[in-house]
Amino acid sequence: MTDQPKPEAAPETALGRLLAIMARLRATNGCPWDQVQDFASIAPYTIEEAYEVADAIRHGPDFGALQDELGDLLFQVVYHAQMASELGRFGFADVAETISEKMIRRHPHVFGEAAARDAATQTAAWEIQKANERAARAETGTLAGVPSGLPALTRAAKLTRRAARVGFDWPDAAAVLDKLEEEAAELRAELPGADPARLADEVGDLLFALANLARKLDLDPEECLRGANAKFERRFQGVEARLALRGLAPGDASLEAMEAEWQAVKIEEKQHM
Known part of the structure; x- marks a missing residue:
């Protein structure tokens, strides 16, 4: 017997239930934790839930996980709308109407x-x-409206993409590589003094140039870094596994031993590509 698709709940009924749950959580006899939250305290959770949606998509997509994560993200929207409603500013229906009008207009x-x-x-x-x-909205200037809350690499790419529209851009990726070498040299020159503010400034310039290089290559710098993170995680776990076969933990092994295992893991990866 084949599995039958689950009937979809009526959107109005399901959404109404969610709105009622949110209102109940914030009520005087609701949840003590929810009662004391505000926009600033909830904002980090909103960002986190958006990333978890992207993660569910990246790994499949895993529709079970995606449904769950989309629910968490929707709850964040409902949360902010409830707090705004309590202040008499707007409610969830106003949020929905605003985006509907915007999509029609665009x-x-x-x-x-x-x-x-x-x-x-x-x-x-x-x-x-x-x-x-x-x-x-009186937001003037080429760079106006690029959200400051974006991940820094993403925002760097968006800022320079905007500037590129008015001709302020490197001619090609090779020119950005030259800029990277320049920024790396400036960072190297600051190392002897080791002034934290200067080092932070130069590292920032280097990361900004890297974000530009990704953009010039039609790559998403955040995705590039996520891939590098995943690769490092995978390879380091391989190092740990190889050390464990020798009865060693990373803290027990020398740097030279760990580097040797790292190179061995890289060779194994290439052999299985």
Whole structure:
């Protein structure tokens, strides 16, 4: 007997239940922890849940995990809307209406009389519409509206992508590599003094240039770093496993021994590629 698909719950009923649960948690006889939260204290959880959604997609997608993580992310939206409602600012329905109006406004080729566009033309039109919206909010300047809360590498790529639209950009990836060498030399020159502020400044310049290099290569710098993190994690776990066969833990082994195992793990990886 084959599994039957689970009937989808009525969106209005399910959402109404979630909104009621959120209101109950924040009520005077609700959850003590939820009662004392504010926008600033909840914001880190919102960011974390968005990353967990991306993680569920990256590993499959795992639809069971994705459903669960999307629920967690939706709860964050409901949470912020509930707190705003308590202040008399806006509610969840206002949030939904705002995004609905925005999507209609940004897709005149779908909801209006404008002719249908190909993807590239629509992307350009989308950016123009967003620029108009920023201007209406008195956000002026080429870099206006790039959220400061983005991961730093992502924000670096977005800032320079904006600047590139007005011609402020390196000609190619090779030119960015030259800039990387320049920044690395400046960092090396600061090492003898080891002033923390100067070192932080130079490391920041180096990371910024790396984000630009990724952008020029049509790569996402965050994804590149995630891949490097995963590779390091996988290889270091391999080092631990190889040391364990010798009855050793990493803290018991010399740096030279760990480096030898690291190189052995890399060779094994290449052999299985």
